[in-house]
Amino acid sequence: MLHPAEERAQETYYDVLCVEETASYEEIRAHYKAAVLRSHPDKLSSKQAIGDHQVVQERFLKIHKAWEVLSDAELRAAYDRHLKGLKSGPSVYADEIELKDMSVSDCGDAVELIFPCRCGDNFSITLDELEEMGFLLDGNRVLEGQDVSDLAPVSVTISCSSCSLMICLRIDST
Numbered sequence: 001m002l003h004p005a006e007e008r009a010q011e012t013y014y015d016v017l018c019v020e021e022t023a024s025y026e027e028i029r030a031h032y033k034a035a036v037l038r039s040h041p042d043k044l045s046s047k048q049a050i051g052d053h054q055v056v057q058e059r060f061l062k063i064h065k066a067w068e069v070l071s072d073a074e075l076r077a078a079y080d081r082h083l084k085g086l087k088s089g090p091s092v093y094a095d096e097i098e099l100k101d102m103s104v105s106d107c108g109d110a111v112e113l114i115f116p117c118r119c120g121d122n123f124s125i126t127l128d129e130l131e132e133m134g135f136l137l138d139g140n141r142v143l144e145g146q147d148v149s150d151l152a153p154v155s156v157t158i159s160c161s162s163c164s165l166m167i168c169l170r171i172d173s174t
Contacts, residue, residue, distance in 0.1 A: 011062075012083060013065070013066035013069050013070050013079065014066075014070070016035070016062050016063055016066040017031045017032055017035055017063065017066050017067070017070065018031055018035070019031045019070075021080070021083070025071065028067070028070050028071060029071065032063065032066070032067040032070075032071070035063045036060070036063060036064075036067075039056065039059050039060050039063055040060060041053070041056050041057055041060055075134065078132075078133055078134055082154075093157070093166050093167055093168040094117070094118065094165040094166060094167055095115075095167045095168070096155070096167070096168040096170060097115055097167055097168070097169055097170065098169070098170050098172065099113070099169070099170075099171060101115060102114060102115045102169070103115070105124075110126040110127065110128055111126065111127045112124050112125070112126050112127075113125050113126075113127070113130075113169075115158075115167060115169075117160040117162070117163065117165055117167075118165070119160060119162050119163040119165065120162075121160055121161050121162035121163070122160070122161065123158045123159070123160050123161075123165075123166075123167050124158070124161065125156065125158050125169070130156070130171075133156065135171055154170075154171055155168045155169055155170045155171065156168075156169045156171060157169075
């Protein structure tokens with residue numbers, strides 16, 4: 001389950017494109033095209049562009065990012081799980097940790113990140129599971145692939161394999 005580091009009242013990608021969460025690909029595409037035409041910095045009048053250049057550019061980039069996520073079936077599914085996690089309410093964690101706090105275990109088939117639980121067992125997540133959530137990590141546990149400098153910090157909830165405790169693994173772009 002993904003949780004943003006920011007407030008929960010943040011505008012969703014569905015809000016950005018003015019579509020329902022149940023919208024089809026075609027509906028999302030149509031709303032994206034309309035939003036791009038309405039908000040493209042080159043299409044706005046010179047008065048609007050001069051006064052709010054930064055705001056206009058940020059809005060345009062939000063629209064593009066929303067399209068990027070919602071147009072890809074896998075990314076949209078991950079994003080929908082993220083929203084579902086937000087709606088389920090706040091979770092209580094035994095600890096909040098960062099990638100650097102976890103040890104690496106190569107068990108042949110998969111590389112696993114492990115953090116000890118106070119019950120004596122471990123919290124663990126594989127690099128494959130993180131990749132399914134959209135996080136590609138290099139050997140030094142640093143995000144790789146896309147331009148990560150503008151990613152907002154997010155966290156992944158990991159449950160202990162023996163008890164009911166959960167930890168919050170914070171994934172930052174640094």
